[in-house]
Amino acid sequence: MLLYLLIAGGDASQSVAQETDFTPYARAADYCRGDVARPIALSQDRRVLCLDGAIASDRNVAIASDLADHGIAVVRSRGGDPVRAVQLANTLRDRNAIVVVRDFCLYACASFILLSSSETYVLDGALVAWGLFQRYPDRQCIGFIEGKDQEGAFLTWVSCSSDYPDERPRSRLWEEFYRDRIVDTVYTDPPESRFIRRQLMNLYRSTGQYPLVLWTWNPRHHASAIKTRLVYQHYPESQEEVDAIAGRLGLNRRVIYDP
Numbered sequence: 001m002l003l004y005l006l007i008a009g010g011d012a013s014q015s016v017a018q019e020t021d022f023t024p025y026a027r028a029a030d031y032c033r034g035d036v037a038r039p040i041a042l043s044q045d046r047r048v049l050c051l052d053g054a055i056a057s058d059r060n061v062a063i064a065s066d067l068a069d070h071g072i073a074v075v076r077s078r079g080g081d082p083v084r085a086v087q088l089a090n091t092l093r094d095r096n097a098i099v100v101v102r103d104f105c106l107y108a109c110a111s112f113i114l115l116s117s118s119e120t121y122v123l124d125g126a127l128v129a130w131g132l133f134q135r136y137p138d139r140q141c142i143g144f145i146e147g148k149d150q151e152g153a154f155l156t157w158v159s160c161s162s163d164y165p166d167e168r169p170r171s172r173l174w175e176e177f178y179r180d181r182i183v184d185t186v187y188t189d190p191p192e193s194r195f196i197r198r199q200l201m202n203l204y205r206s207t208g209q210y211p212l213v214l215w216t217w218n219p220r221h222h223a224s225a226i227k228t229r230l231v232y233q234h235y236p237e238s239q240e241e242v243d244a245i246a247g248r249l250g251l252n253r254r255v256i257y258d259p
Contacts, residue, residue, distance in 0.1 A: 022233050025072065025121045029102040032074040042066055049073040049097070051088075055080030055108055061088040065095070073097045073116070079107025079131075086177050092116035101126045104249050106214060111189050115181045115228045124233040127245045129214035129255050130190035132156060153201075180227075187225050191217050193258050200256075215256040216242060 031043065032050035039053025040061065046068040055061075055077060061084065067073065073092050079085070085108040092099065092113070099113065099120040104127045111130060114120055122128055145156055178187065192200070196215045203211035222230050236242045239257040246255045
């Protein structure tokens with residue numbers, strides 16, 4: 001029965017992709033590949049916003065508020081500052097934007113920009129991958145937290161010293177962000193399937209250090225976890241395919257495939 005559900009979930013995701021007309025999203029991505037200002041630009045008709053680069057803490061993202069209602073936001077980013085990413089994501093939600101991923105969306109881009117609004121489309125050949133943000137300077141402090149989803153404990157960074165800045169304001173910001181964007185409180189950022197959680201735990205046990213890797217998240221988990229309609233034109237079908245995409249994009253992190 002479990003195997004049937006997994007296959008049915010995969011077939012459903014493929015069916016949604018086949019029924020979706022990606023033409024306007026591909027056209028918007030082509031515009032953003034052209035001669036536009038980087039890392040962020042807005043088309044003259046205000047219908048397309050282009051984000052191509054890191055979301056730095058000092059990045060001025062105010063131009064996003066000029067995006068036309070139901071405009072398209074094309075993103076290509078390795079992530080960046082979570083607080084600034086949340087600010088940009090909230091602006092995109094206010095504009096009822098359609099988010100389109102080209103090439104890659106990693107770390108803060110995957111955790112926040114991907115879930116900005118009600119619809120997100122991942123173009124063929126693009127890679128969406130999550131990873132844990134290093135929240136404290138000392139990388140040696142690793143902790144185990146029992147997952148709310150009852151899928152087992154997962155690894156995370158913990159504070160080594162009380163001298164670190166108070167994390168409560170940032171935690172409240174993240175909680176508020178996800179409150180209206182997730183289906184159930186069991187959602188954990190970054191999202192980890194049981195398979196990914198097991199892989200991360202095995203890597204930690206073999207090295208004694210938190211594995212600095214990225215991972216994908218299979219679309220069959222989306223409907224029960226997030227409210228955003230997240231559609232892949234083509235979700236990778238194997239670890240080998242993910243490795244090939246990561247190599248083509250020049251990523252310097254290992255990416256674990258969530259089957």
